[in-house]
Amino acid sequence: ILILLFIVFYIRNQRNIRKEQERFSQQLIANLEKERSRIARDLHDDIGQSLSAVKSRLNILGRNGEENLQSLEEEVGKVIEQTREISRNLYPSYLEKIGLIRSIARLMEMTQSGTGIECSFDVCNEIEEISPENKTHLYRIIQECVTNTTRHSGASALKISIEKSGEHCLFTYRDNGKGIGNQEEIRGIGFLSIRERVKMLKGELQLSDNQGKGFRLIIKFNLERISNS
Incomplete structure (x- = not known):
């Protein structure tokens, strides 16, 4: 006993x-x-x-x-x-003014013009249904990924996609750079911030790293659980 x-x-x-x-x-x-x-x-x-x-x-x-x-x-x-x-x-106040999709488009345009990295994205309209706080979390995750790509990866292209599948959304970020060099990078502040924000999105995080063949990050979350309704 x-x-x-x-x-x-x-x-x-x-x-x-x-x-x-x-x-x-x-x-x-x-x-x-x-x-x-x-x-x-x-x-x-x-x-x-x-x-x-x-x-x-x-x-x-x-x-x-x-x-x-x-x-x-x-x-x-x-x-x-x-x-x-x-x-x-x-503080991207324009998130509230122009929405998440246009904010992502703006970030992609600025990144491409500033770095020469080819940036593309495909985002479903349903993502605008999530709450302002969760839009900020998702945007910060994207910012962190883009920063990692531009500073460390040596990539020539990156792509963002957010697609709806039933009641879930699947966020995918990928680049064609050198990938994550070591576990120390994964434990760094940037990835720690991503992990904590994924928790706030009540999502599931998956990192896929083929060293030398690019980096991929996937987040799966329930759209209804983090929406405004």
Whole structure:
């Protein structure tokens, strides 16, 4: 009987530990999103506006005959655009405005023009039914995958697909790069973030890595469980 009681206690204790870990992970992700939102607002409202004011003054000086100011004005303009881009990446408020599909299209267009990697995607319209919070989780997963491809994989092409199958959705991300080099990369912060967000989507994650022959990530989740309804 004592052994049985010990086993029951051990199982319950492990369940409580897992639940506590999940709560901690969820709170960590939520706090991260809040902090990203705050930094994005600060970049846009404070630094962005200050740089815009500097650019306006340079423009006025240039019209008054000051030399060598045009190139400086152009450089400030580039910094303004870079600041805006950082702000958009930290907190993609356009997700709420234009939806997930158009946001993915925008990310693909920017990635292709900025890196030369051929980007394609095929996304079912039903994905727009998921809640705003879960759209953010899915978009962050895509961002993390794209970042991994552009920085580490040496890929020349990547593809995203989201297809509906019954009550489930299947998200697939793949590239033709060198794949994941070692287990240390899988345990890194980027993949840890992906795993935690998949948990919040109540999904199942599958990583397929043929080293030297590309990388593939698959997430299966129930559309109705994470929808707005």
